[in-house]
Amino acid sequence: MAMYKSKKFRGRPFCIVTIVGASLLLLFYLISPSSSSSKAQKRPPPAIGGTKSISHYRLDGLQSTWRSFESHERVLILTPIARFYDEYWNNLINLNYPHELIELGFILPRGREANSALLRLEEAVKRLQTGTKKNRFAKVTILRQDFDSPFSQSEKDRHALSGQKERRAAMARARNSLFTTTINAGISWVLWLDADIVETPTTLVQDLAAHNKPIIVANCYQRYVDHGENKIRAYDFNSWQDSDTALQMAKDMGDDEVIFEGYAEMATYRALMSYQYVAGNDIHEEIQLDGVGATALLVKAEVHRDGAMFPSFPFYHLIESEGFAKMAKRLGYQSYGLPNYLIYHYNE
Amino acid sequence: MFSMMNGNPFPHTSQTFNISPHRFQPRSKSQFLRRHPSKRLVLVLCSLALLFFFFPTLRTLAVPSLGTSLFRDDPLITTVHHYDLSKSAGTGRGWEREERVLMCIPLRDAAQHLPLMFSHLRNLTYPHSLIDMAFLVSDSKDETLLLLNTLLERLQSDEDPHQRFGHIDIFEKDFGQVVGQGFSDRHGFAAQGPRRKLMARARNWLLSASLKPEHSWVYWRDADVEVAPPTVIEDLMRHNKDVIVPNIWRPLPDWLGGEQPYDLNSWQESETAIQLAQTLGEDAVIVEGYPEYATWRPHLAYLRDPYGDPDVEMEIDGVGGVSILAKARVFRQGGHFPAFSFERHAETEGFGKMCKRMGFSVVGLPHYVIWHMYEPSVDDLRHMAEMEQERLRKEKEAQEAAGKEKTGGAGSAAAVSDSGESPLKESSREKDPLEMYENGEGFLDSVRAAELRAAKQVAEEMKKQQLAMEKAKAEEAAKKAGAARGSGSKDAKGAKAAKNPAR
Numbered sequence A: 001m002a003m004y005k006s007k008k009f010r011g012r013p014f015c016i017v018t019i020v021g022a023s024l025l026l027l028f029y030l031i032s033p034s035s036s037s038s039k040a041q042k043r044p045p046p047a048i049g050g051t052k053s054i055s056h057y058r059l060d061g062l063q064s065t066w067r068s069f070e071s072h073e074r075v076l077i078l079t080p081i082a083r084f085y086d087e088y089w090n091n092l093i094n095l096n097y098p099h100e101l102i103e104l105g106f107i108l109p110r111g112r113e114a115n116s117a118l119l120r121l122e123e124a125v126k127r128l129q130t131g132t133k134k135n136r137f138a139k140v141t142i143l144r145q146d147f148d149s150p151f152s153q154s155e156k157d158r159h160a161l162s163g164q165k166e167r168r169a170a171m172a173r174a175r176n177s178l179f180t181t182t183i184n185a186g187i188s189w190v191l192w193l194d195a196d197i198v199e200t201p202t203t204l205v206q207d208l209a210a211h212n213k214p215i216i217v218a219n220c221y222q223r224y225v226d227h228g229e230n231k232i233r234a235y236d237f238n239s240w241q242d243s244d245t246a247l248q249m250a251k252d253m254g255d256d257e258v259i260f261e262g263y264a265e266m267a268t269y270r271a272l273m274s275y276q277y278v279a280g281n282d283i284h285e286e287i288q289l290d291g292v293g294a295t296a297l298l299v300k301a302e303v304h305r306d307g308a309m310f311p312s313f314p315f316y317h318l319i320e321s322e323g324f325a326k327m328a329k330r331l332g333y334q335s336y337g338l339p340n341y342l343i344y345h346y347n348e
Numbered sequence B: 001m002f003s004m005m006n007g008n009p010f011p012h013t014s015q016t017f018n019i020s021p022h023r024f025q026p027r028s029k030s031q032f033l034r035r036h037p038s039k040r041l042v043l044v045l046c047s048l049a050l051l052f053f054f055f056p057t058l059r060t061l062a063v064p065s066l067g068t069s070l071f072r073d074d075p076l077i078t079t080v081h082h083y084d085l086s087k088s089a090g091t092g093r094g095w096e097r098e099e100r101v102l103m104c105i106p107l108r109d110a111a112q113h114l115p116l117m118f119s120h121l122r123n124l125t126y127p128h129s130l131i132d133m134a135f136l137v138s139d140s141k142d143e144t145l146l147l148l149n150t151l152l153e154r155l156q157s158d159e160d161p162h163q164r165f166g167h168i169d170i171f172e173k174d175f176g177q178v179v180g181q182g183f184s185d186r187h188g189f190a191a192q193g194p195r196r197k198l199m200a201r202a203r204n205w206l207l208s209a210s211l212k213p214e215h216s217w218v219y220w221r222d223a224d225v226e227v228a229p230p231t232v233i234e235d236l237m238r239h240n241k242d243v244i245v246p247n248i249w250r251p252l253p254d255w256l257g258g259e260q261p262y263d264l265n266s267w268q269e270s271e272t273a274i275q276l277a278q279t280l281g282e283d284a285v286i287v288e289g290y291p292e293y294a295t296w297r298p299h300l301a302y303l304r305d306p307y308g309d310p311d312v313e314m315e316i317d318g319v320g321g322v323s324i325l326a327k328a329r330v331f332r333q334g335g336h337f338p339a340f341s342f343e344r345h346a347e348t349e350g351f352g353k354m355c356k357r358m359g360f361s362v363v364g365l366p367h368y369v370i371w372h373m374y375e376p377s378v379d380d381l382r383h384m385a386e387m388e389q390e391r392l393r394k395e396k397e398a399q400e401a402a403g404k405e406k407t408g409g410a411g412s413a414a415a416v417s418d419s420g421e422s423p424l425k426e427s428s429r430e431k432d433p434l435e436m437y438e439n440g441e442g443f444l445d446s447v448r449a450a451e452l453r454a455a456k457q458v459a460e461e462m463k464k465q466q467l468a469m470e471k472a473k474a475e476e477a478a479k480k481a482g483a484a485r486g487s488g489s490k491d492a493k494g495a496k497a498a499k500n501p502a503r
Helices: A002-031 A086-093 A112-129 A155-159 A161-182 A204-209 A244-252 A301-305 A320-330 B002-006 B027-054 B058-062 B064-069 B111-123 B144-156 B192-210 B232-237 B271-279 B328-332 B347-357 B378-408 B410-429 B433-438 B446-488 B492-502
Strands: A054-058 A074-080 A102-108 A139-144 A187-193 A197-199 A215-226 A229-234 A287-289 A296-300 A335-345 B080-084 B100-107 B131-137 B168-172 B215-221 B225-227 B243-251 B259-261 B323-327 B362-372
Touching: A002 B027, A054 B144, A074 A161, A086 A197, A102 A112, A102 A161, A112 A139, A112 B080, A139 A161, A161 A320, A161 B192, A161 B328, A187 A204, A187 A301, A204 A215, A204 A296, A204 A335, A296 A301, A301 B192, A320 A335, B100 B192, B111 B144, B111 B225, B111 B433, B131 B144, B131 B192, B144 B168, B168 B192, B192 B347, B215 B232, B215 B328, B232 B243, B232 B323, B232 B362, B243 B347, B243 B446, B323 B328, B323 B347, B347 B362, B378 B446, B433 B446
Parallel strands: A054 B168, A074 A102, A074 A187, A102 A139, A139 B080, A215 A335, B100 B131, B100 B215, B131 B168, B243 B362
Antiparallel strands: A187 A296, A197 A335, A215 A229, A215 A296, A287 A335, B215 B323, B225 B362, B243 B259, B243 B323
């Protein structure tokens, strides 16, 4: 009895110290990053010596044609994402363009709201990329913005005119950060697909590419229930043909002012693609556009490579995707739209 | 005692309320039991820690949510990559923080400049492993690509691992050339607009194909730079500006003044230029340094003071492309080289304008100079040839004069002519300096090289003339001899020799 006691008193502090020490050690190893990424990011240099890490590409051979599917052209699908919808994800993985020819790129804003989206996205990506080989995408890049987005993302806030300029500018910067870092030498097409697009035909990529246009956009609608009836309504007003009124407005504006579409305060009388949808008409009917929305926008990679980006500043009094269409036009690329080819936006 | 005899003094019956354990248990026993699990716990924890230490990949398995919430790559999934762009923001002390630099070098018919360029690359003091390089070889008819490949292979297999660079991308793409690459072609006024737009496209293709999320800085550098400090990247980076350029000058032959401002594309905007821009059409491109567009802008190049503080900064609106250091976020957020007329400017000048529009800082260093190579114009070449001929003529005269003197005082004249010849002999014994210059070695500068080249050409031409004269003389002599001999006997050889000049 006495022996036990004395041993107990001598052994106890040692035990406690070791337990605490061991658990701290364990915690430290668990939490400390697996690669020392505490400073700047340093992925390459890969394999110094053996391969000499010299790569050689012929950009001349790169093509983007209407037979994208058969000539194995690589598609980069880009999505700025602040909220994760399962419908979006399911729709994305159901696209039947060969997944081994698709690279994905996501960019998330900073802040707590996006963290939950990140977690769910991570989970979904992980499940897919470790799942059946056939369904896996060639490459997935997930980026975190290096600047703060100015506004919260509730539907009402998003559409208030007052915050439009800052919100769209931040969106433009996010889009630019995404495509400039993910377009590599092998990409032929870039598909901009917004995170709240929940329903598209599974042949979206082939259908849009078949038109063989430098820039082409589908018509974005929204499903809703009215008195128990399923209906659809126009949603994205950024795809339009210019009007004299709008051009005159632009002329009278100050350098830093921007025209936004879809607000009563700014009646532009532009011909919106949203209202040119006729149920039952040919879905492959094309129209020329002067401004485009980026909800489901297929762009030949050469347009971006030439320098067409999403202006975060007023460019001919236009910003973001509308400004993009204008800049592409200045570079000699015409934008097109498919008024009868519908894709659907999430309904909050 | 009685418990041992009778068992429980309070025997159970079905009626009694029973809470187990209902009898006293000694504390020491539980203490004993507690001690062992604690030992086991220590053992388990220690072995787990060791296990995770040796197999770091197991960590994410143990705590799955932890792995994802910290935004980093899963080592088991090779196709998914994460980047926090705020970690590639770029700071003033990039070499200490291991910030990666993307070095973009556009090349076109640049084979002759490559050896010198590679000697510059080797000398760079910024840690080479942090520098990724991207080359665009476009519309080249010489061996640019071949030579580039050999030089890169040699560089990347250097014995000294600190010499080796990070990843290297070589892109090939022809854009179709509007004008030739000769100095006079490139610098003609009419050619400027379309030429600048094409070069802008080339720059954008190069950047978009090579920029990766891990890059913090982008350094644009032309191949035809003659002298640049090896610390140039750090020197520019220290200012911690979004876009920064040094002053670009070029050396000239003495008879043209010795040196000259070269890059006139770095300037501050002026009222005159803004008014001029308003009078021009949407697609017009204002270019600097031509009397057609008198802009009265303050140019970075003209503000140089050779003894000025190299750290002095100047806000500018247009930038030149010889050596630009920019934060990668400028390009990530959409800054690029307009291949269209952006506010009446294109390419690098348009880039400066666009960066300003996007709210980035654009700065030039008037007293920090990088020397561009001297490429003689057609007029310069003609003048150089004339000068060389003049020099040779004078030398000949001097020699003749010396020869006359020789007849007078033989001893002293011989000594003079000896000392005059000896340096020539010495230099011919060593490697040809021009050849060394073309291999990126030696101490020759582009001006001296151009002069030597001109001299060589003149010498060759004179040699040719002399040869032709000698040949003609020899033929004449042969003709005479043939005629003289032919009159006597019908020699076949003589007839052939006589026929030859007739042909």
